[in-house]
Amino acid sequence: MILLDLILILLTGGLLAWITGKWSSILPRIISFIAIAIDLLLTLSIFLKQEGFGHTAWLINYRTNWIPSFGISLHLALDGLSLLLLLLTFFLGLLSVLISWKEIRERVGFFHFNILWILAGIAGVFLSMDLFLFYFFWELMLVPMYFLIGIWGHENRTYASYKFFLYTQASGLLMFLSILALYFIHGRNTGIFTFDYQELLGTSMSAPIAFLLMLGFLAAFLVKLPIVPLHNWLPDAHTEAPTAGSVILAGLMLKTGAYGLLRFVIPLFPEASVRFAPAGMILGVIGILYGAKLAFAQTDLKRLVAYTSVSHMGFVMLGVFAFNTIAYQGVVMQIIAHAISTGALFILVGQLQERIHTRDLNLMGGLWKQTPVMGAMGLIFAMASLGLPGLANFVAEFLILTGTFRANILMTCLASIGLVAATIYSLRIVQKVFLGKEATVWKMKDLSIREKIVCGSLVIVVFWLGLFPQPVINTAKPSVIKTLNSIEQVSINQNTNPIP
């Protein structure tokens, strides 16, 4: 029940924020803050006492009928992976409210409604164990995000919001087809027509069909992730969105794609995944390198950061198709680390834009003098992004590459070039923004207390994850093992070892 509450709190909070927005611009902020904070605390309390939940498949499992005519149930369940992602969702959600405190001055109520509903959709995605429900939430988060980009976005917002919506919707529908096909295949095999994840696991079907259905799921997840060549919505959406939107997009929405791979693609279609693995890894490597190259070429700071996401998510793709514990732990870590570090970079871009009203790198430079604190933050997050040891991203990338190395040495070596590429574009950010000569003379203030709290908490998390990642690894462990079991089943069945 607590899982449903988590979502309901956000939904009602959103409605309240919207309604109160008529009378006050401060009430919606406070309401949203409180709603998300409650969720964060609830999730934290689960996180802290996770040992107490025993070692069943799920820490918490909640299930009730929804539309029994179609075999659809309201099945929410939580395991380590979802728990981590929920923590991330609410943490970034809280920051999103804080960073919008000054940036959003108009239509505050509706803005916070959208934020909370996106978060509700994302939380729903991370919790749904019914494929219909999953798809429902998957789509649900699009509309408020569309509004967020389309209403509070920058110059080219309309184009970006269309592109975002159409890309994700089109790919989502392909997944939907696969879900339905899976439903019927399972129903005809067993006579039980259900969308329940647990039931659908291990549905037997012929290899070509499985491969086809997997492609449907992949379409949705790879667009979200995003993987080259399905990434074109991302730079536009990230660039045009308001800061909170970019943070949620990069920090959470992309992660639903990664989550989908781990939760659905691999367990539902283990054999097909193994067959797809080489292609998947190649796509991952292309994403890493091509994304980095594009990031390097940009002059719009926000666009640059957006393309780094493409590059970083390539690592996720690479790790997912390596099929081993270390790589999977790396993927989980990368999901979180990238959310924090890239989210932080977007926050910095937002803070810059609030002050100097431009994102053009050529108009910046030498800002360190006026804003040393912001400069230091920028430096830390740039370092996180290039994978400096001691910071979160390093743990993630190291684990992914170590794991991948076991599966495919060539791909790992190519992906490692991405580390150099990341250095190049990350240093370019620092140099172009904070160092060098002042291209234009700006009068600007350094970070305010509120901004320091936001950035400071992100810094702490980046270091915490970089130096004490073990709690996260331990929490994710059962889920990782569960996902891997389905793959191992394949190798046992085939009597061959697909994992070199």
Add this chain to the structure above:
Amino acid sequence: MTLLLALIPILPLFGFLVLSIFGGRLPWKVVATIGTGSVGLSALLTLIIGTVFLSLPSPDGVYAVNLWEWINTGGLTANISFRLDALSLVFIFVVTFVGFLIHVYSVEFMKGDEGFSRFFAYMNLFVFSMLVLVLADNLLLLYLGWEGVGLCSYLLIGFWYKEPANGYAARKAFIITRVGDTAMIIGLFLLFINLGTLNINELMQQASLKWAMGSPLALLTAALLLGGAVGKSAQLPLQTWLPDAMAGPSPVSALIHAATMVTAGVYLIARTHVLFALAPAVQTAVAVIGALTLLLAGFSALTQHDLKRILAYSTISQIGYMFLALGVGAWSAAIFHFMVHAFFKALLFLAGGAVILLLHEEHDIFKMGGLRKKMPVIFWTFLIGSASLAALPLITAGFYSKDQILWFAWSASNGSPWLWAAGFVGAFLTSLYTFRMVFITFFGETKTEPDHQPGKLIVIPIVILAVFSLLAGFIELPGSMGSFHLFSDVLNTLLPSVILSHENVSEIVFQVLASVISLSGIYLAYVLYLKKPALAGSFNKSRISNFFYSGWGFDRVYDIVFVKPVVWLADIDKNDFIDLFSKGIAMVTIFFNKALSLMQNGKVRWAVMALAIGIVFILTIMMNL
């Protein structure tokens, strides 16, 4: 004791944290006290622990402290834990001790700079990272320190960030070393996958158990680690960043780009010597790289005008000697040279930095001159440092360390006359360019006037380093001169001693040769740059001189081969050609929209016609199916 060990890196870290969080609001004296004090305390602790370590050796020759579990998953474990043995002892001694002196020097050197607290924060962070690097008990933690020093190097090269050239140099340093680091981390993957651990000690045991001499895996991992070492230590072919790194403040050059960080590669190879011993081909490559680098950098040093660039090339060249020593298996000789080099090169940078500071940021030695009288303390200490660098026989530490390397280059089982010859020529070059620098800077007529004399905080560290540059050599005397082996005895508890193959050759001959070559270099410098400058002048204008001056054209080649293509690629595809795909779909849809809209013209006859077509179509199907 182990807790104290943990404190050694933690103190500078603490200094860094305090300075980076509150630094901007503290008065400069407090900043200076925290910045130097933290490193000073570490140095003190190092002395205590070092004394205890040497006097009461623990049974396994190791002090270890495990702080917390860092990563543990899928068989991969890496902890935050430190391990002190003879090799790391030498390094932490140099890092904290020389580091402390440089910090003291910096208080005066950096006084009045608006980034004063930032500078000390970075320096403290550097000392911390370097200590982590040398104390790490596993390769992952070592890599953390390794990248940490890279970051600090980047930050400090670009310390004066307003000058874009500094930023460029900083990025160049970071990116080029990162190339090496990437090779190294692939080496780590390889080690972990094949040996199942990243703990250095276990790795070495596993490697010697599982891998045969010269097995491909051993060769590959050693080569990959060598890649990391080459990048960090500015050896061929990744040496190009170091001369540019001189954009940083002089104390930085002294600490990071001479005494400590750039020798991390030496440390890494010595630390994983078992692997290199299993990979003889790679070990030979180490020696060859060292030999080539020392020659190449020596020639380049000969043509530089910028005082600090001369010293930078000299550093590259001296590290080349260390690589040469490592390559021939003279492990402790390499470490010995590292230590001695740290003293005299730090000295040279600090003294040179003082010269530059007093001459208002004048770097060009040809605009100096006659400083012997103007700043006598600096002159004498600089001279001592130069003598040590030029390996002036008997009295300087540099002589003992370099002589040992030259001797082993010939006599060690891995050695060869060729390697020796390279080192020998290098020694000549060294004394030549060193005294070229000395003569031009301190002799002749005065071209720029200093306006004040260095203060105590600058002079004292330089003098202390000068003393060490002279005396440090006596802890390790060659067999022909009393055979006193304090240094190598300590290290040989850990590192294998040299296997000699040419016992029949007398060591004394080599010492005489080395002395002669060193002295003749000095003499030639005297002739060329003091007596008959015209001789040098014609050489300076020559093409070959330009070629040496530009660092053998490596920068230009890299620019054409790597930088230009990447920038070109980035430029032509800035807007991402894949986006054309979505644009194309939009265009096709709009085309259909326009075509259909033409028919939707509101005319009833068109509607009827469409209706008729529909009927024909329906009836046709009806009739045929």
Add this chain to the structure above:
Amino acid sequence: MSPSDFLCLTPVMIIAGAPILMMLTIAFTRNYKVIYGFSLTAFSIAFLSLFFILPAIPCRISTLFIFDQYSILFSGIIILASLLITLLSYDYLLYQESEKEEYFIILFIASLGSLLLVAASNFVTLFLGLEMLSISLYVLIAYRRSRDHSIEAGVKYLILASVSSAFLLFGMGLIYLDTGSLEFDKIVPALSSADHSATLLFTGFGMMMVGIGFKLALVPFHMWTPDVYQGAPVPVTTYIATVSKGAVMALLLRFFFAIRGFQNPGFILIITILAILSMFVGNLLALRQQNIKRILAYSSIANMGYLLVTLLIGNETGIHAAIFYIVSYIITSLGAFGVITLLSDRQNDADKLENYKGLFWKRPWVAIVFTLSLLSLAGIPLTTGFIAKFYIVFTGINSGLWLLVISLIINSVIGLYYYLRVITALFSPANEEKLPPVSLAGHLVLGIVAVGIVWLGVNPEGFLSLIAHFSVL
């Protein structure tokens, strides 16, 4: 006819009697409010009477009508929709220069035609209902004759509908020629067992398809739609989009299932082609359209294309899906057109995209309902349109109609674009344009629609079982 037969006819008779009473009243005195109130009462009573006749069904009245659960369900839908349209019409016609009372009379006659259509079990009643509906619509479309496109739209509809009716009639004639009967019960066995040689029968049926296709605005019989949607008064457009199409679709469903058309390869091919054409042409035409009524016209073409898929599903879930889709489409259309109606002022219909710029900031509630309707049309979760589309795709996949399903999916994406265009306009910065006030009745309709859209989108289970219960053919 027995008394119970009369009982079954109660709703129809109420709807039939109301206009007569209204005409008599008008003969006495013209009072808009009275007529309006009377219409509301009549529709309400008619709706309530449906519950009274429930125990009496199914009942057949000679061979002309059949009142079974299916037709009761559709009667309810038709009456409710008419009721809501009446509510919407009041304000819209308030400022009409003269003779606005007759509007409601004609509305009743049109509804009567629709009711007959869904209860028809004979070609005679079918044609009677259809023509009653069509002829009422001619008048209604041209009702505000002083306006620019009103007469043009009316005449176009008149001409084209006549042509299509002619085909329908001709088709019936041919079928009669072959089977010698006008009763469904007799024709159905003949059609479902007919083989290739039954040329007359098939030709007849093909010609009937033209008539039906015209009413449903399927491509290529769709050309009238945008012009008529645009020219007609908005409540009438609403009526065409909802009641008229719903009733015709109900009839088609019943007939098509009775003859088991989904087993006939010819029918399958025709329906498939018509469906795919309607989807693509409708959606593509709407892409860059600036006029909202035309956008919705094109959207309705596409939606009827989606709906055709249910015909080929070939089991009762197809009927369920179709009914759900029709209901959800009616609710959604009522929302969309309702907003247009409420925002139309004395002179002009609010049918241009600019009229809606920034509506959300001026009239948030109205804009929300409009947004919900558009999202529902686009098939986004939380709205009934999502469940409706899901149901079709669901049953379509179950029956292996991959071609149709995939084309539906592609078209959902294309369609999304123009719905988003409208939504974007709603949420863009507001302009200075003044908006007419919205009456209580308007708010009521919007409220019902909004609740309906969200309720069916979030908790469709109750309604699904209702459909399952009522859709027994």
